[in-house]
Amino acid sequence: MVLQFDPETLDIGPFLWFGGQPKHPLPDLSIYPVARHTKGNAQGAKLPRPGMRVVPISAFETADTLPDLIALLFGELRTGE
Numbered sequence: 001m002v003l004q005f006d007p008e009t010l011d012i013g014p015f016l017w018f019g020g021q022p023k024h025p026l027p028d029l030s031i032y033p034v035a036r037h038t039k040g041n042a043q044g045a046k047l048p049r050p051g052m053r054v055v056p057i058s059a060f061e062t063a064d065t066l067p068d069l070i071a072l073l074f075g076e077l078r079t080g081e
Helices: 066-074
Strands: 002-005 012-017 034-036 048-053 061-063
Touching: 012 066, 061 066
Parallel strands: none
Antiparallel strands: 002 012, 012 061, 034 048
């Protein structure tokens, strides 16, 4: 999840969500490139970080409000039952 805010008012939102439906696994991350270290080693090479992926913002889903984000995380909440 990415949290954005308005720097003028400090209002939070929209939220950017990357994930599957509730009780389902994450989308396949193997389609995204492997991240690299930002600093080079002694030889100047920026080696891969195999456990990390570079996921573009376009792969995230936008949730405008906190209730929208909660619905993405947990599914639609049932009330009055």
